[in-house]
Amino acid sequence: MPEETETPAGAPIKVVLVDDHAVIRMGLAQLLAAVSDIEVVGEAANGEEAIAVVEATRPDVVLMDLQMPGMDGVTATRRIVDAGLADVLVLTSFSDNERIVGALDAGAVGYLLKDADPDDVLDGIRAVSRGESPIHPRAARALIGTRAGSTNVQLTAREAEVLGLVKDGLANKQIARRLGISERTVKAHLTSAFARIGVADRTQAALWVERHGL
Known part of the structure; x- marks a missing residue:
């Protein structure tokens, strides 16, 4: 399991930009260059390039487009x-x-x-570096809309397992050790599970697990 590393206090958040449109990468790079707490350490135009650049630069956050030629953003993210x-x-x-x-x-x-405000992009990167999970309101509404009127929430086996450990009061680091996965993977499962069940934090997730007898 790759060892987790933390950004030293005061160090800029290292970011890799992934988008197949050079003009978008340029605009993002200019946006991020205007602030002192974020540093662009690499760019890529597709999923294959993204993996290579991330392996070489080891950023804190990858800002990932989804639709790109060759390997798409979903596959690269995984x-x-x-x-x-x-x-x-x-x-x-x-x-x-x-x-x-x-x-x-x-x-x-x-x-x-x-179409988010530039400040929302900056705040999103900072939120991810703090261990939070920023989701655009329109994206959140799309997720909620699919659940409206339905109690049949489909969780993966790993999401259910992680939620159960959250209910038991374990922190992400403890969950990672228990399951033999990285803390980043734990966070990813929690982000997905929270979106599926319609909660915003660990307390709400624990209550949802209690109510549904997971």
Whole structure:
């Protein structure tokens, strides 16, 4: 299991930009260059390049587009997260449920849309570095809409296992040790599970587990 590393206090958040449109990467790079607490350490135009750049630079956060030629963002996200290389924050134009769930299932810990305010992108990167899971309101509504009127929430076996340990009061590091996975993978499962069951934090998740007898 790859060892978790933490950004030293005061060090900038290292980011890799992944998008097949050079003009978008340039705009994002200019946006991030204007702040002192975030540093772009690499760029990629598709999933294959993203994995290579992430392996070489070991960023804290990967800002990932979804639709790209060759390997798409969902596949790249899964490989990056499964290898414990970095946290992935999706930045895309798509807000349909299928893509959102696909990205979260792959291990993304946040989901932003390209029409977001620039400050929201900056805040999203900072939130991911703090261990939070920023999701654009429109994406969140799409997830909630699919659950409206239905009590049949489909969790993966691992999501259910992680939620059960959250109910037992275990922290992410303890869950990671118990299951033999990285803390990043635990966070990814929690982000996906929270979105599926419609909760915003661990306390609400624990109550949901109690009510549903998971």
